[in-house]
Amino acid sequence: MKAGIVIVGGGIIGASIAHHLAEAGAGADTVVIERDPTYEWAATPRGSGGIRQLFSLPENIELSRYGLAFYRDFETAMAVAGEPAPIGFRQQGYLFLSDRGGHADMEANFQAQAALGVEAQLLDADAIQSRFPAITVDDVALGVFSPSDAWIDPHAALMGFRAKARAGGVRFHAGEVTDLEADDNAVRRAHLASGETVEGETFVLCGGAWTAALGAMLGWDIPIEPMSRESHFFRAQDEIEDLPFIKTESDLAFRPEGTGYTGGVPEWSTPAGWNFELSQNHFETVVWPALARRVPALETLRLERSWRGHYARSRLDFSPIFGPWSGGLANAHVCSGFSGHGIMHAPGAGRAMAELLTTGRYQSIDLTPFGYQRVLDETPYRERGIV
Numbered sequence: 539m540k541a542g543i544v545i546v547g548g549g550i551i552g553a554s555i556a557h558h559l560a561e562a563g564a565g566a567d568t569v570v571i572e573r574d575p576t577y578e579w580a581a582t583p584r585g586s587g588g589i590r591q592l593f594s595l596p597e598n599i600e601l602s603r604y605g606l607a608f609y610r611d612f613e614t615a616m617a618v619a620g621e622p623a624p625i626g627f628r629q630q631g632y633l634f635l636s637d638r639g640g641h642a643d644m645e646a647n648f649q650a651q652a653a654l655g656v657e658a659q660l661l662d663a664d665a666i667q668s669r670f671p672a673i674t675v676d677d678v679a680l681g682v683f684s685p686s687d688a689w690i691d692p693h694a695a696l697m698g699f700r701a702k703a704r705a706g707g708v709r710f711h712a713g714e715v716t717d718l719e720a721d722d723n724a725v726r727r728a729h730l731a732s733g734e735t736v737e738g739e740t741f742v743l744c745g746g747a748w749t750a751a752l753g754a755m756l757g758w759d760i761p762i763e764p765m766s767r768e769s770h771f772f773r774a775q776d777e778i779e780d781l782p783f784i785k786t787e788s789d790l791a792f793r794p795e796g797t798g799y800t801g802g803v804p805e806w807s808t809p810a811g812w813n814f815e816l817s818q819n820h821f822e823t824v825v826w827p828a829l830a831r832r833v834p835a836l837e838t839l840r841l842e843r844s845w846r847g848h849y850a851r852s853r854l855d856f857s858p859i860f861g862p863w864s865g866g867l868a869n870a871h872v873c874s875g876f877s878g879h880g881i882m883h884a885p886g887a888g889r890a891m892a893e894l895l896t897t898g899r900y901q902s903i904d905l906t907p908f909g910y911q912r913v914l915d916e917t918p919y920r921e922r923g924i925v
């Protein structure tokens with residue numbers, strides 16, 4: 539098989555790049571190689587699907603703003619042959635709570651967000667209490683509420699990207715890349731476990747938390763590692779008012795999901811690595827107490843399901859690594875390391891990569907600061923908001 543552009547990894551990042559390439563007229567020249575079209579272990583269907591503009595870095599804020607607008611219109615804009623593409627877009631806002639002394643940073647980030655046009659509100663504890671009576675605020679210094687933020691069903695969005703990209707001429711090929719062959723000048727072909735080869739002119743590595751292994755096939759050191767996170771779905775016994783997606787400095791993150799809630803408390807101190815095994819009692823000893831502390835009505839709840847997924851995290855600074863292989867083969871690109879933000883940033887990342895590949899430069903959001911050059915320079919470009 540031959541293609542102009544070969545995308546390795548067809549999660550939401552690879553599929554969004556494929557869709558945006560199709561929009562740019564390069565669909566028929568693009569192939570996506572994905573080893574598991576059911577996405578059993580991929581991060582995308584295991585993510586919470588939150589879309590928020592509450593960041594400190596301008597690139598992250600801009601990516602979120604584009605993602606929010608994109609997902610708001612997804613159902614109709616991504617229709618294929620008249621079939622709408624519903625993704626459960628729910629615009630119920632995000633609420634950040636400063637409960638661990640970081641209020642100065644949260645306020646500074648709020649100013650940066652406001653300067654870029656984000657319509658968030660800085661709230662003191664009383665204002666939070668009167669707006670959301672279910673929430674305990676006795677330990678909260680301040681909060682930032684962004685009412686236009688939202689969440690979606692990430693699996694539905696992934697399927698929508700795939701279907702639309704296909705309709706635009708992109709080929710999705712089921713297969714596992716086991717090697718990437720290069721000569722001194724360029725990457726030439728991908729070898730698949732089936733024995734097939736895919737020749738290409740440009741390669742984009744989008745393997746999520748597996749991206750470092752793809753880079754290693756070329757001798758390219760991409761410092762992205764998996765970070766395991768446990769999530770839960772639970773129901774409350776009592777009726778609670780409509781809540782936004784709540785994230786606190788003390789690491790509690792949860793939101794409404796259907797008639798229940800989904801969320802958790804990540805264990806940041808756990809070393810990086812693959813771990814799909816559920817913990818014995820993390821929910822009972824850490825998550826549930828944190829939920830009940832923040833929303834007393836959640837003292838009575840029923841845990842229904844837990845699962846693990848992996849953030850793809852850059853060791854350098856937790857920010858994505860994006861663009862060509864500076865100092866290496868010019869036709870090799872990476873688009874990965876989105877930590878907990880790859881669903882919301884997939885539309886903007888896909889558009890930016892399509893711009894880069896079809897016009898040679900970023901046209902809308904300049905993502906140069908996320909480039910691989912900063913890895914070579916050992917210059918972290920770090921998000922100061924809650925990650």
Ligand SMILES: Cc1cc2nc3c(=O)[nH]c(=O)nc-3n(C[C@H](O)[C@H](O)[C@H](O)COP(=O)(O)OP(=O)(O)OC[C@H]3O[C@@H](n4cnc5c(N)ncnc54)[C@H](O)[C@@H]3O)c2cc1C
Nearest residue numbers: 547549550551581582585586588715746847879880881882
């Ligand atoms: C618990 C949790 C909560 C999250 N919450 C949010 C949230 O609220 N909002 C948000 O925006 N993001 C969130 N995220 C992050 C988000 O899920 C990821 O950033 C995003 O899904 C990454 O997409 P991806 O395409 O890079 O990776 P993936 O979805 O993992 O896709 C990578 C694909 O590459 C394929 N692949 C790998 N190696 C090969 C190979 N050798 N050959 C062929 N194919 C290969 C894999 O099979 C996989 O399908 C969350 C993540 C987790 C784990």
